[in-house]
Amino acid sequence: MKDNYLTHSRGFLSWALTLDHKRIGLMYLVAVLSSFLVAGVMALMIRAEHLAPGAELVDADTYNRLMTLHGAIMVFLFIIPSIPGALGNFVLPIMLGAKDVAFPRLNLASFYLWIIGALIAVGSIAAGGVDGGWTFYTPYSLQDGRVGVIGMTMGVFILGFSSIFTGLNFVVTIHRLRPPGMTWFRMPLFLWGIYATALLQILATPVIGITMLLLIAERVLGIGIFDPALGGDPVLFQHFFWFYSHPAVYIMILPGLAIISELIATFSHKHIFGYSFIAFSSVAIAVFSFLVWGHHMFTSGMSPLAAMIFSALTYSVSIPTAVKIFNWLATMYKGSISFQTPMLYALAFIFLFTIGGLTGIFLGSLSTDVHLHDTYFVVAHFHYVMMGGTVIAMLGGLHYWWPKMTGRMYSEFWGIGCLLVFVGFNLTFFSQFLLGSLGMPRRYHTYAAEYQPIHMTSSIGSFILAAGLFVTLFYLVHSLFKGKLAPANPWGGATLEWHCSSPPPHDNFSVAPTVGDPYDYSDLSYDPQTGGWISKPGAHA
Amino acid sequence: MNRLWDSLFGSAGQLPPKLSTTAAEVDWLYDYIYWWCVFFFVLIVAVMGYFMWRYRRRPGHGAQPSPSHHLGIELVWSVIPTILIIPIFYWGFTGYMDLHQAPADCVKVEAEASQWQWKFRYANGATMGNKQSEDSPYFGLHVAPGRNVQIILSSNDVLHSFYIPNFRVKQDVVPGRYTSVWFNAPFVDPASPDFEAWPPGAPTEFETKNGKYKVNAHRLFCTEYCGTSHSTMDSWVFVHESQEKLEEALQGGQRPLGQGHAGRGRRRAPTKNCASCHAKHSRRSRPPCSGASRRTGASRSPGSRTAPQVQVTVGREYVLQSIRDPGSQLALQDLSNPGNPWANNMQKGLYPTLENEVYRGDEEKFKGKNGLDAIVAFIQSLNQKRDGE
């Protein structure tokens, strides 16, 4: 194997102190997937507990801490940094044709802030754990004996800085490091998605920062801003919290949508349909997402006028999202569709995300939301969007760029694990829609007997889902050692990262690459000898 | 199985039966949204499936040229969903207003939430807990059929949420403010063929010492996370056959006065500035005033700085006297200890007293079950809980 970023230098410090965006991306990947594993095991314990209505496996306090940690780790340690931190860091500069991100040191700092934040947040378990859900609603989080809340909120504060640094880096990189020829409208859609995400990371995260600081000040000093006993307003906390956490939902999903645009185009071997609509819809979603936080609070005692405005604005976000789905279908039209694993994930994404998006309409509509709010319907909805959307897209992206990152091909046969994930996921979460519409409240340790059959279905589904994910983990790790060497362009992608070798060399590009249309597949042909796609002779100089 | 089949067809199987007057409107909108969702979902998946099959990569088949954008079609599929959304928003909003604006003629019941119980207080002063207990068989929220009932919600500690799935109503209970929710539930004889119950096997009778009474029972949940026993902070709503039957059933069911008393005192106490320290969730220091324990302390007699050590029972009288003359019941060494924050406040004369506060001269008015007694009962009740922790 010729010199590449993995073999360029050796030793622990060459990784720990690296400024190479590719190595930082890889370290992020290991870190976020470890969090996914930890929080996923917690989810399995939760589902196992719900096999029967009573308290079987764990007691109430343990359950509440599990449920809280599952949410907090998944949101703050896994989903938010997952695609930008891992795949974004690795792919973005190469796709752009740059040698690195704009501020490599800041990039490394962002990773270490993640580590510190994660240690403090998870370390709060040692201080007695945190319950109350990942939303930390006051005044519950201010009550005596919950010291863990301080650690967790401090951790979230630090993770916020990590997220800001990543976003800031990406925005400056995209603005300032585009090589000649890479105009805004020649950028692959993945970059548009990451760009919109980065804007959200910069503009929304400071608000969660100040909210967490105020919460800590309230908890430690009693400043009286959120504590009703001191004249504070607990609903103000909810406004502050959701002002960040709703845009955060789009920090999670926009990169997912962006990956799918790449996958659908590449595996349909077809120019993406409606490039500018998709690009602008990412930015539109980012803008609208700041105006809809109140839809988390329709039953909080907010004024009906505010509720009405938030409901109307909420629908405005749904339109650009719908547009993307129609555009993907139109991309497949008259294509040449291959069903390799990344494409399976992309198709699963369309199926699941459509369900997740459509069920959002029930929750955006005021009168139906009153019934469904804080029930399992909401749990199912956001799992369809977050897991069925972001996680599935991330898995798709991971398979797509796996040969590029590792230089190895995984076994396409075992890619069939995707089907296990798909079936298990639907069994787990579709049943939860039914639970919720029948009135089962969320965050319940024990539940009424009439919900048991559906809970059981959901739990069995979750075990299938876990099995699928473990199969995936297994064959991916296996491929690191036994996988075939990957060609430069195994899928026939036309974006710049496929122009450099797999894995890429240390400096990405020795000479600035020629930038063309990122979705023009006409000059690519399959070369059975290398198992990859090459430019037709004469197409490129 | 039947229900599973029904659940393919919208609200009939997916939602509990419509058991209040406002439920039908919510369910109608639910169905409206549901069928549009089914339409779009089937459309998208069918198109996707067809393209997957039709354009699968195979020998002799490559991608065919087609336009990579088409403004007209893109506008069409942006505008059509926008138009479809408007009525959904409108009906959602009007339905919400109907749930939100209680009619003027409501019967009012107070529901007071605390970790982890509901306390229902009726207009006649009777109170009931959310669960059956040894000291009282009376529990739950009892309402007459066909009446507009408004529940006034308040919280003693943290956020809770009041949810009755069968009525499609939900409202957060926020400490420091009042919120409310209203409904109007019919009564259907459990023996009649029209009778629908959710959950299946919900109680159809409520037994008191006056006999067994037919009821329609509906589950009531807390849906805002509130701590360890959040999941057991539930209860039942009992809709009785008629107003008369309701009154007859609950005749003599009023719980000992202390309970309702303490609740009344709670509403009153903040106006006398007590609750900010004495409330259970307050982290502020406050003098001992538990009704349960005995504490060592010196009673301070006027003019004497060397009071003898005596055992003081921290009981009702202790609390009452402390309200009349703050510090009178406290040990002198406590008061003179500068490190004692509440003693520090005490010396600044910051506790309201009967002498210097608004109710000077009105003391008689504040006696009895509506006044000072209620505050005393309230403080005792809170501190029993807190000191017991």
Next chain:
Amino acid sequence: MSDDHGHGHGDPNLAHHWDTMDQQVHAGKFGMWLFLSTEVLLFAGLFCAYCVYRGLHPEVFAEASKVLDWKLGALNTVILLISSFTMAMGVRAAQLGNRSQTSLMLVLTLCGAAGFMIVKGVEYTAKFEHGTIWAGHPGSVTGGYNYVPQTDREFAFPEDAAAAPAEGQEAHSDSKVAALLTASAEPSGIAVPAGAGVGLVPNRAAAPPPEGLAHGDHPRVTTAPKIQNMHIFFGIYFVMTGTHGLHVIIGGIAIVWVLIRNMRGDFTPKYNLPVDLVGLYWHLVDLIWIFLFPLLYLIHAEH
């Protein structure tokens, strides 16, 4: 560092992934502006909290603000403005390559930062002595135990009054108490409809200011203060000025850092980006104070 991101361009300050110094400097400034936008949004959260509570308790803010000494606030404003000027001069000197003048200006700016913190310290000390601080502090005299949840005394059951005499009597005495507590001639004026999103409704029937509080920073509280809930203002005051003070300290540390680098001779007329960036940060810290000063000190100032 084992990573050999080589500098093939000759200038040791130019990182390998940039083509020209110009490009790198522009990117650095752009990044700083983005970072400043996050700082603005961080304070925006605090300003929102300020607006919400001022909207809910206008009379508390008007009265409690008088406890603050506007003269000290004005002094601090002047100090920060001057330090912003010296900072700008420092950046200019660095661009011209005048090392000693840069150092002098940075030192002067540091003096401004220190002066600001000293004045702030004087103000804080006075607040702690008089107990005009946030609610949860044990020494607070305006503190939480005076908090009156106003909905509690505005709430009654008029409909039930007719049905149940006992409740009716209570409702009556409730409103009576409310009238006495607020010293208002029209107790009915403060009633709010039940359930209409009732919150911390402002008590617009404000009581007259306590005599002791009218004279600057020296409240003389002998009995329970007649202005209720002053601690709400002080909670906001301490959070906002505290967070700002923290930024002044961070800015000071950053200035020390560029001062050391300047004395070491790191900067040239071509490369002085760090001085520029710290300057931008310092101007932002100054700007935030320009907003804090009138919002906190100059409410209803009739002096």
